[in-house]
Amino acid sequence: MTVAEPAPPRAPVPPLAARARGVGGSPIRDILAVTARPEVINFAGGLPAPEMFDREGIAAAFRDVLAETPEQALQYATTEGEPLLRSGLADRITSFGLPTTADDLLITTGSQQALSLLATALLEPGDTVLVESPCYLAALQVFGLAGARVVAVPGDEDGVDPEALEEAVRRERPKLLYLVPTFQNPTGRTMPTPRREAVAAVAARQGLWIIEDDPYGELRYDGTRPPWIAACPGAEDRVVLLGSFSKVMAPGLRLGWLRAPAELRRACTVAKQAADVHTATLNQLAAARYLHVLDTHVARVRAVYGERRDAMLTGLPDALPEGSTWSRPEGGMFLWVRLPESYDTTALLPRVVEQDVAYVPGAPFYATAPDPRTLRLCFVTQTPEEIAEGLRRLGRGLKV
Structure with a gap:
């Protein structure tokens, strides 16, 4: 009977660079992975509303470029x-x-x-x-x-x-x-x-x-x-x-x-x-x-997003605990909320997700000394009706 030769020792590969070991991934991406269920009203992402993409206009631009200058368009x-x-x-x-x-x-x-x-x-x-x-x-x-x-x-x-x-x-x-x-x-x-x-x-x-x-x-x-x-x-x-x-x-x-x-x-x-x-x-x-045609498209987007911002601002007083404060942005995609002193939005998030709604805790946005009471809400991805329902769910999840 032949005895098998022992496998030669294997040296470990060199380690990752220190900068790669010291920087983590995006907590927002992690939250989006957890809340990908279709029933979740997701205020966590920073995503534009997909129904607002000008699919026909963009498709036409690609078709025209490929029809008129294909050699240039497909080249370095x-x-x-x-x-x-x-x-x-x-x-x-x-x-x-x-x-x-x-x-x-x-x-x-x-x-x-x-x-x-x-x-x-x-x-x-x-x-x-x-x-x-x-x-x-x-x-x-x-x-x-x-x-x-x-x-x-x-x-x-x-x-x-x-x-x-x-x-x-x-x-x-x-x-x-x-x-x-x-x-x-x-x-x-x-x-x-x-x-x-x-x-x-x-x-x-x-x-x-x-x-x-x-x-x-x-x-x-x-x-x-x-x-x-x-x-x-x-x-x-x-x-x-x-x-x-x-x-x-x-x-x-x-x-x-x-x-x-x-x-x-x-x-x-x-x-x-x-x-x-x-x-x-x-x-x-x-x-x-x-x-x-971008200006015309942006005007349409502004009208829709502005309505959604207003819907979130209207619903926040009933959804948030007494003593909360929040920003009133003139534009963009986000609202910033600060809850009362006793709240920790990172610890509360799993309970809020159980209500089929999500936000981003504020802590990852701080270079040092995070404020645990803070959270970010994105208002552009949902309709006003979905925003109203999402805020009702948020209110239930934040009840301590």
Whole structure:
């Protein structure tokens, strides 16, 4: 009888990079996986309403591009982006008060990629990044993967406080400040014009990059549009403006853009060459064609979303415990709620989900010291009738 030779010893594979081990996944994605049942009214996601997608208009744009320029549409493209899309987008940005040329822009695979490219171009491990409190969760992930040290700047219902910002810059010597100043995710708040000017002035005095992320700015239901921080005096050479077609056209196209000073834009272009060469040519050309009807489509979306925001604001007083407070955004997709002192929205979530409704607890949006009483509600994905029913369920789930 032959005795089998023992298997040779196997050495373990090298470990993951420290930055990959230290950053977790998105709690929002985890919540969406748990609440995917069709009977759940889901206020947790940050998803546009699928019934509002202009399926016919977008399909027509793709058909026309494939019929007229198939060789171009199906071929590799330049890393900077299709000239037709950059030119049309530059005209659109200029019409909103910020003079822009096609050469100022880099097309990205969603604005999330723009954040990653900027982290690659700007941040060394250990560099300090200043953020709002609370802050867009995916930005915290990007900065964490870059090995940055993230510091929250105190603020109020108008956003970061300029005096606190100046003090933080002097104390921390950061590389950049990340902001979503219009209809912020998660709070829905908008920074007023005087504060935008004050923040730009701090950056000019102290030598600071500002990343101004604006995925929601066109979803305004009342009030007037403030200027971008990028358009404020002193901001010309130190603000990177990010935008996206995800909320106004369709997120599945994965189309975003960044507008940056030349040297930083070139560095981001090199980083993008290494990441994916270029954003999908066909999608870019279809979006360029669709720009001609985008304003009409956005007007329809605004009307529907504004009605849904109003429905949520109307139902919140009866749904929430006495002593709760919440934001009243002029646009965007989100409301921010703060429950009374004794509540912990993370601990309460499983009981709320039992009522077939869901929210996102506020804790993951904080760089440090989360407020356990907070939660985020998305109001754009459900009809007013579904919102009313969802809030009734939420009220039952929050009863302690």
